[in-house]
Structure formats: C-alpha cells, structure tokens
Amino acid sequence: xxxxxxxxxxxxxxxxxxxxxxxxxxxxxxxxxxxxxxxxxxxxxxxxxxxxxxxxxxxxxxxxxxxxxxxxxxxxxxxxxxxxxxxxxxxxxxxxxxxxxxxxxxxxxxxxxxxxxxxxxxxxxxxxx
Numbered sequence: 001x002x003x004x005x006x007x008x009x010x011x012x013x014x015x016x017x018x019x020x021x022x023x024x025x026x027x028x029x030x031x032x033x034x035x036x037x038x039x040x041x042x043x044x045x046x047x048x049x050x051x052x053x054x055x056x057x058x059x060x061x062x063x064x065x066x067x068x069x070x071x072x073x074x075x076x077x078x079x080x081x082x083x084x085x086x087x088x089x090x091x092x093x094x095x096x097x098x099x100x101x102x103x104x105x106x107x108x109x110x111x112x113x114x115x116x117x118x119x120x121x122x123x124x125x126x127x128x129x
Contacts, residue, residue, distance in 0.1 A: 020117055023075040024055055028113070028126045031067050031078055035111050036128050038066055038080050043107060048082035051107055052123075056116040062089060081114075 028035075035053055042051040054063050055076045063081030067074075083100070086092040091114075092100050103123075104112060110125040 020057075024115065027069075027074045027076040028055070028111070030074060032111070032126070032128050034067060035078065039107050039111060042080065042082060048084055049107070050083035050101075050104060050112070052081045052083060052086060052112045052114055054079040054081055054114045054116060058116070060116060086114075
C-alpha cells in the first residue's frame with residue numbers, strides 16, 4: 001500500500017475507501033452502554049475479571065452474541081468473551097498472559113475489543129466515556 005492510500009489521498013482515479021475502524025468507532029459509541037452492562041455482569045457474576053468483546057463483520061465461533069449488526073442496522077457485530085476463553089482457544093497463549101494483563105486497561109473505564117478484519121485481528125481499548 002502506498003502512502004497516498006494510507007492517508008486517504010488519491011489521484012482522482014477511484015474514491016477512497018473509509019477505514020473499517022471509522023465505522024467501528026461509530027458502532028462502539030452506539031453500543032457502549034450495553035457493552036459496559038455486560039462487562040459489569042461478567043465481573044460481578046465472577047465469570048472473569050477480564051471481559052473481552054469481539055467486533056467482527058463475519059461469522060466468528062468465539063464468545064456469545066450480544067449485539068447483532070443485522071438486527072440493529074449497524075456495521076459490526078459484538079460478541080462477549082473472557083480472557084479465560086481466549087486462553088482455552090489459544091488466542092492468548094499461556095506464556096503471553098502476563099504481557100496481556102500488563103496491557104489490559106481497567107474494565108470499569110475501557111472496553112477491551114478484539115477486532116477481527118479479513119487482514120487479521122488485534123486488541124484495542126475503547127473508553128466508555
């Protein structure tokens with residue numbers, strides 16, 4: 001990819017594509033109250049101290065569906081999971097758990113989102129406020 005594509009500039013040949021992260025940010029703003037409720041429920045019920053939410057636009061066999069983009073007319077579906085499930089599935093390997101925990105932001109203030117796109121997946125933290 002060249003720098004013009006990264007910066008959203010073009011030479012008039014084709015319209016620039018909006019980054020999927022822009023639509024994700026819009027959806028997370030819309031979803032944040034519900035996601036926070038689920039995070040608190042996960043922690044209060046003792047399921048995990050580390051809730052993780054999976055944002056995707058495809059089918060994912062991980063976590064439990066909480067917000068379906070088809071039903072809500074949005075771009076991203078959200079599923080709820082935990083660090084423990086991520087370890088069971090091998091997404092967070094045992095030898096990487098400490099590094100993950102050091103980067104994990106307070107669940108009362110931030111949602112931990114595992115963003116899955118065709119090019120790969122990564123963790124991002126999105127503030128509730």
